[in-house]
Amino acid sequence: EKILGLIGRNIAYSRSPLIHNTACDLLALPYVYTIFNIASADLIEPAIAGARALGIAGLNVTTPYKTTVVPFLDELSPEAASIGAVNTIVNNNGHLAGYNTDIAGFAAPLRPYAQRIKGNPVSVFGNGGAALAAIEAFRIFFHPCCVYLFVRDSAKASAMLENYVHRDIVTLCLIEELFSGESGAIAKIQRSLVIVNATPIGTAGRQNETETSILPLDTELLHPDHIVYDMVYNPLFTPLIKAAKASGAATISGIEMLLGQAARSFELWTGKEMPLEQVRAVLINNLLS
Ligand code: SKM
Incomplete structure (x- = not known):
């Protein structure tokens, strides 16, 4: 199984594991998406080095580290560069590319x-x-x-x-x-x-x-x-x-942006289109329960 995950601080609330793991289950893709809670900004450099060395397939980045990660990546997409913030990292055999799918x-x-x-x-x-x-x-x-x-x-x-x-x-x-x-x-x-x-x-x-x-x-x-x-x-x-x-x-609703950015990150990591309607239904169900 390949590993995907979210780095951020105090992020237990995140619905990204639900979104991505549901999509991977629906498409029978061999990925698991997990939470990497990082307590302080000075741990970002070793965390990124670790992700590179361990072959973590991809990462989302959330608050407060979207700008912190930038200097530790090998390449930035134009839209990530324009606002100096990355929310998606793709690991291509140790080469880390940063994207911004929030936009x-x-x-x-x-x-x-x-x-x-x-x-x-x-x-x-x-x-x-x-x-x-x-x-x-x-x-x-x-x-x-x-x-x-x-x-x-x-x-x-x-x-x-x-x-x-x-x-x-x-x-x-x-x-x-x-x-x-x-x-x-x-x-x-x-x-x-x-x-x-x-x-x-x-x-x-x-x-x-x-x-x-x-x-x-x-x-x-x-x-x-x-x-x-x-x-x-x-x-x-x-x-x-x-x-x-x-x-x-x-x-x-904010779930549309959450799903919109997730679908684009998912495609960058897996090359597959996220089954959006089914994932939206699972997310809404979770938020209402
Ligand atoms: O940009 C997104 C990030 O990819 C995931 C996320 C979340 O799980 O709460 C929120 C946004 O920062």
């Missing part, structure tokens, strides 16, 4: 709306790697004229954007201004065709979650022309998805 995985469920999105502004909430993957996906697949990036901490967001080659498509906006009713910020949300939550806000069982912090924005601002995309997938129906549905907006 295309994010874009996949937006494809049916492509004609509507092109040329329109979109809003993304968050200042981490997930937000950057979404921004790059809009740039590559939908050419919106601009992305409004709503953040709480503009210093952190500016630091993140500093390393991003295409930062000129991003306009930094403050979440505070939205909550204090600043008209410019509100107009940006109202003009946006897609609203993306790339923060962990709304995730089940998060520490210190209060009534007012389960939503990234005042959902009164949502309207039926919006497409609301929540990257959070647990719970399946997040507070944002529920509010968006109530306002008549189209909604995309």
Whole structure:
């Protein structure tokens, strides 16, 4: 059996083993996908060296190591290089190639709306790697004229954007201004065709979650022309998805991105197409139980 796995920190929650092991069972492929919990960033270099030496066939990488792994790989795909983040490693006889399937995985469920999105502004909430993957996906697949990036901490967001080659498509906006009713910020949300939550806000069982912090924005601002995309997938129906549905907006659940990136990683490792409908059914069942 060949070994696949996920490296990250505190990742027992991950549904990636379920997704990939289900797909391998369905296709009778000789792989097993496991969790490699890595406690600190200084263990990444030896972990990658170990994966190379042991012939681990492939890895996913999740928070907080998507940029940490980059210097230890032999090759980067163009989209991984553009945002400096890797979520998929393929081991070809000791040669490690890094990819980023979050970008295309994010874009996949937006494809049916492509004609509507092109040329329109979109809003993304968050200042981490997930937000950057979404921004790059809009740039590559939908050419919106601009992305409004709503953040709480503009210093952190500016630091993140500093390393991003295409930062000129991003306009930094403050979440505070939205909550204090600043008209410019509100107009940006109202003009946006897609609203993306790339923060962990709304995730089940998060520490210190209060009534007012389960939503990234005042959902009164949502309207039926919006497409609301929540990257959070647990719970399946997040507070944002529920509010968006109530306002008549189209909604995309975080499981679509999770499945989208997984399907692309799976194909890079196995050369086979993931049986998406069956895997989605198993995942939904698991999240609802
Ligand atoms: O990019 C993905 C990663 O491949 C797997 C994952 C997970 O299992 O939670 C989340 C994302 O970071």
